[in-house]
Amino acid sequence: MKRASGGGHLTPFLPGLEKLLRDPEVSEIMINGPANVWVERAGKLEPHPAPDLTSAWLHRAAIHIARPLGLDPAARPILDARLEDGSRVAICTPPASPEVAITIRRFGGRAFSADDLVRLGSLPEDILEAARSTLAARRNILVSGGTGSGKTTLLNALIELLPEDERIVAIEDTLELRIDRANCLRFEAGATLSDTPVEIRDLVRHALRHRPDHIVVGEVRGGEAADLLQALNTGHGGSLTTIHANNARSALSRLASCAMQAGDALPWEVTCRGVVDGISLVLHVTRREGRRFVEDALEVCDYDAAAGRWITKPVWGGTEAAREEEQTHTPKEVKA
Template sequence: MKRASGVGHLTPFLPGLEGLLGDPDVSEIMINGPGNVWVERAGRLEPREAPALTAAWLHRAAIHIARPLGLDPAARPILDARLEDGSRVAICTPPASPEVAITIRRFGGRAFSAEDLVRLGSLPEDILEAARATLLGRRNVLVSGGTGSGKTTLLNALIELLPDDERIVAIEDTLELRIDSPNCVRFEAGATLTETPVEIRDLVRHALRHRPDHIVVGEVRGGEAADLLQALNTGHGGSLTTIHANNARSALSRLASCAMQAGDALPWEVTCRGVVDGIALVLHVARRGGRRFVEDALEVGGYDAATGHWITGPPEAGRGEEPTPKEMNP
């Protein structure tokens, strides 16, 4: 995939934001329109005055980001780009938005290990041990949470628990994971082949031809869930993925719903049984008051078709006590 310039190269096109673009403590810059800027710093949102940031400047910035990708905001008003430094930019221009809106998510400067998260009080040690036992037992883990809740941070930490001598195939919309495994191949969606976009589902299917011991999907959003569940249930245990959800139980339903989006989807009850067979442990992360923490952990025991309820319980390493929400602010 082609990449636009790094965050620093945006400075000439976003007057008044020079300090923010160079501040490593700012994780996200949200431009709602001319002069309307919000930033996330240490997990908290705060407004920023930017009177010099006019509609004309925002239009120039959108063109500057889109041009290296071979795109034109006038022809394609909704754009997603990855910058050279790994940061992500989302752009929406008229007529899809009244004003040019730009959101910049800076690529994290530090990767946290599982032990780091425990030390920070972000991940209860018993939940870590349950996740470790699950992965080493060649069973699979689903990480759920909302936008910006820390799903990728936790996923990165869990990947480090996988054996170094086993092969990982990682699939992402945008390359964000930091994987140090010596035997890892990485795929990124969005590349083009004869002007046909390569989708996550294409890459999940293709991954099976690269002899993975473990499959990591950065985030499941749609029909690729059906192919992932097939892979998880046919000899690729110890795999990981994330999904947007409000809580751990709803994450299972969301995964099944995504699988149902596939054109060749199986019936709902069959799909739910596939989720039960494919996912052993759900870890749900949340963000409150600017802090990120592991809120819940559930071991998946089954699906009751008569009531439509998932059968779950606390993981083995945590039985006897409820997980206490802990904080993390990576």
């Protein structure tokens, strides 16, 4: 993803938002149009008065962000970029939107360890131990959740559980992960010197040539899932990725569906078998009433092709669905 000027450079173009752009407690700034601003603090949305923020100022801000990228909002009304401070910015301008809309997702100054998340009540200790055992056994973890649920925060914490003397190759759309390792290679999608951008799928394939012990994909969205599953099933255990999903079980179906988007996709049942062989543990994070926490954890045991369902085992009490799953599947159905 291309990089625009830092958040500090935006203050002259966004009157009334100067304090927000400097406030470390603000994780997201959402501008819906002139004088219509919302912010997220501590997981809660609240309006922010900005009477001086006019349509003209928003157009100027959009141009200021787009110019370093060699882009023109008038010609390209939808724009995604990364600011110099690591924040992500999404812009939509007319005619794709009635007014200029700008959303800035900021990243806090602190990275939380797994122990921090346990202490804060975001990660049950039983789930942490299951994750630690899974990675130590060179098996793989899928983190699922909705937008802003804390997937990246949990992924950062899990990366710290990987052995210090082993090599990590991390692949992201935007460099958000905080990986403090000497032997870590980081790839970012979107970079290009021509009209053809580098895709996540290109980088997953390329990563295998850099001798990774562990592969970390910031988020799976499409056909790159097929290549990732191939990698997970051919000697790159102890790897991690995230995916958007409503719950832990649907995350498995989403992963399989993404893999099916590949032009050379295998049949559905074969793909599902690849998911079972490639993913051992699913951790689902959620955001509720201002809190972000791991809501569910499922061990992936098998796929029942005849019934079209995943056979899983809850690692922790979790949700009602997980408890029901534990009751309905007999030991014969659950593969060790």
